[in-house]
Amino acid sequence: MKPRLPVETGVAVILLAASAWLAITFPTFRSGATSYVIIGNASEIAILAAGMTLVIAAGGIDVSVGSVLGLCAIVLGKLAGEMGWSIWPACGASIGVGVACGLITGTLVARFAVPPIVATLAMFAAARAGAYVLSGGDSISQLPEGLISLGYGSLFGMPYTAWVAAGVFVLGGLVVRRTSFGRGVLAIGGGRTAAFLSGQPTQRIETWVYGINGLLAGLAAVIVVARGATAIPDAGRFSEMTAITAVVLGGTPVTGGQCTMTGTTLGVLAIGVITNGVRAYGKGDIWVLLVLGCALLVAVEVDRWRRRERRRTE
Template sequence: MTAALRPFLRHEAILFVLLVAALFVLAGQSDRFFTIANLLNQGRLMTEIGLVALAMTFVIVTGGIDLSVGSILGLCAILLGVFWQNLGLPLPLAMGLAVLVGGVAGLVNGLIITRFRVPPLIATLATLALYRGLAEGISQARSVRGYPDWFFVLGQGDLAGVPTQLWILGLLTLVAGVVLGMTAFGRATYAIGANETAARFSGVPVDRVKIAIYTASGLVAGLAAVIFVSRVSTTRSDMGTGVELDVITAVVLGGTSIFGGRGTIIGTAIGLVLIQALKNGLALAGVKGDGTIVVIGLVLILAILASNLFSREDG
């Protein structure tokens, strides 16, 4: 690791200590928290957010943001149902197409951002409304139900004792970690976030990298949609509302700078687990929902303050 990487390893270290501390405290509050069954179940509940957060880490490292992921999730979920029930396609094909639509939606984001030089915040704010509107329009306010049993394996079943979707999340986390940390593509991602102009003049294919990242963001949102539908066994046009905020919270808590240039997949993973552990652990300890949100807000502020403090001493 180079010296440049050290400050954000520091953030992850702080976060990890915070996570371990939180786990200890929460385990002390309820004897039902630190059980294999509960932890695996929490893994199941956080998969959709986790998948989207992986791609979001790339997006935010480039200095961008993707607010449309929740709407893409809703759109893909609805289309999965429409492809399967209304168009009569075989379910596996419908699943594939739904993910593909997510990719196309992401590609549209990428094209708007790179070709028309629209700031990502504005572009994806617009598509947030656009995709949700399409989802609601296409669904004609009907939900699609009655999927075959095998489909539920994805969202409700187990593979070797571990929730099926957790395998997918684990695999993709590994892939994302390797791509961001060890490949030329990952280095290009950091370069764009640190200084886009410099990156452009250094021969980094800035637009192509960005388009690839936003497309990937759409693809994982599509994948998350399929898993979500399988988990709750129905499709609705309001699925995934507000997901973008949960995702961005996890990524930022994980130490990714909202200004770009900094961030790691491992940080995002820890941020994600910390939030899920707090939500679950506090609920089991008898804290009500509104209290939990307050705690998560405080932890986010504290983690970022602490990290700023340490990195300032460093410099």
């Protein structure tokens, strides 16, 4: 029997093809400095995509993370910048706001059976508006040095932020594979009624999936603020689309019940390489959309081919 191709085949093909093409065309692309930049830039999307993987695995979708990120960024800016809180409590409070937002949408989805896209659409609108109400539309750039150095420091040749993202992925992978919570998430995605009947606390698990996603949006907000050295109310706009794209590109089916954290990691990296490549060609960011749209369809086709292959070997 032929060995089965892993789920990540599609995204791996795209990542390798894009990297190889760019490495051949642009000598600068082969340098370590470029990978450093790509990995550093990818951290915030990586963290959002890790949470999104869980949400999609549970059969849901969360379009609110970008807005929640913006709200958390402003909370962090207000507390650390204007009210003079020290860094860690301010970060904690900002992440706490993220968790609260996530739990609100989670409650709507799990307890009141509101469709995920509707509940998160409401949070998408409300959290962004909240960020503007809190900030009055201004950005906050008077931030403590310690916070900004978090965004630029590095350890063993990788930015701090990339270490945080890597940690999130390892933890996420462990949660999905090794914990009863992770099993519950996949069970809900596979079939809510079946999960409920087999004794899973479906409401609690589903609420916390969105809570965790909010937490990660808060964490991403800390990174965005630290890297940009400003807290702007517009932070994270459109990042929900990028995060969803990364997850789908990575091979997690949007129908739920399965997921792959490795695939999502590769998806985030592929988006990073593509973005960087488009810029290397001197094209505007709109080309990124075009290439990503095509990449999404290619990844899905590769996935179909992989599954056909598997059926034949069985």
